Amino acid sequence: MLLLNGDEVRKAFPVTEAYRVVAEVMRRYSAGDVVQPVRTVLGPGCDGSLFAAMPCHVTGESDSGYGLKAVLHAPGNTNRDLPTHVGVVVVFDPETGQPLAMMEGAAVTALRTAAASAVATDALALPDAGDLALIGAGTQARSHLLALREIRRLRRVRLWNRGNARAKEFLQWARTHTDIDIERMNSPAEALCGADLVCTTVDTTEPLVSAKDLAEGAHVNAVGSSVPGKRELSADAVASCSAFVDSREGAQRESSELAAPIEQGLLPADRPLPEIGEVLLGRHPGRSGTSERTLYKSLGMAAQDVASGFAIVQSAQRLGIGTMTDFTG
Structure with a gap:
């Protein structure tokens, strides 16, 4: 072995x-x-x-x-x-x-999660998307930065993290391992303002992203909260997006993020949850317009x-x- x-x-x-x-x-x-x-x-x-x-x-x-x-x-x-x-x-x-x-x-x-987000981004994000908001500064934020720069030209990258020390470590790492200049922001809303690519990588029970923070046409990869009870996006943020998943069965059983807008009456219980694999196979068209917000809710498989x-x-x-x-x- x-x-x-x-x-x-x-x-x-x-x-x-x-x-x-x-x-x-x-x-x-x-x-x-x-x-x-x-x-x-x-x-x-x-x-x-x-x-x-x-x-x-x-x-x-x-x-x-x-x-x-x-x-x-x-x-x-x-x-x-x-x-x-x-x-x-x-x-x-x-x-x-x-x-x-x-x-x-x-x-x-870390590698396969970021790769899945890159696959979803390639399939769903606008072709010219390149203004990236990173919410969180841990391992997943690092791997997502490396993965997304392979499939989109990143014009601007803004970072928000709750802790000062980890944010500084991320910025130092980025200077050493990439040629991308990262801007540190004071709030999630500041990082998200105008961003057409979003990666949320925080393990949290208190949502950090609201619908009002998301730009029209943005694509969001929500990867940090992958067990029941955890949410990075508010119910109205999720409801404002066309949601896609890795596994429909897993998402229906495990994602509090996708369940919240249904429980609050913002979405019907039979809302479609197409899988990224279905988009790749041509069974679902994916994004339908330039102003549409898309969400890839990652739970991992x-x-x-x-x-x-x-x-x-x-x-x-x-x-x-x-x-x-x-x-x-």
Whole structure:
């Protein structure tokens, strides 16, 4: 079995490859070539921790087979200077069933989540969109900046983050790793003013984005609040957008963001929730006009992790990176 740490995952899975793999698996999911139950989430309620297990099978000529992702949200790690999301992705040899590889899950999650947002942005955003608002300054904000600059020319990027230290770290990182000048704003509304691309990456129960803050024609990737009870966008903001999802089944069961406008009577319960894969397959037209606001509500799918895992293994083997261990010995 091949073991891969976070740095090795990032080396083996560049942004362009992540885009290719995630776009293809979103097509496969909407075409019925993925077996994926809605994730199992455990929360004891005593410390705010959550544990999620996500198995699946992906059918296809490449990047396919059985795999799973297991992730633990440990909020106390903030005070330990450790990641709050800890996990692994495991994939199994399609022929023998033996464990093929285990890799650091947070790196896979960051790369495939940003890739999915890039796929959704490419499919739904206006062709000339390039004024980006980043809400949040953590790992997902970094990965989204790198992913979106590959599919749109970013004319302007504005950042808002609640904490001063992390915002400064983000700006320093951006100066080192990109040639993009980032403007730091004092409020989410300031960052969002006139932005035609939006990425919200904050784990929060209190919405940060209202309908009045969103520009006409904007495309929003909402990725930070991915469990029930968490919301980045207010009900009126969601209601003002045409919403798209990665998995309709998962979104209907897990997204408080999409449920809120229905509960408040702003939208009907039978509101359509087209999948990005359906847009890519030509089964849904996607955006219908230049003034239409579009929303990609990202909850993440095990299929994205597993397909990415198989692609990462192949790349790591070509590069000769990772550590081999005899799992059966």
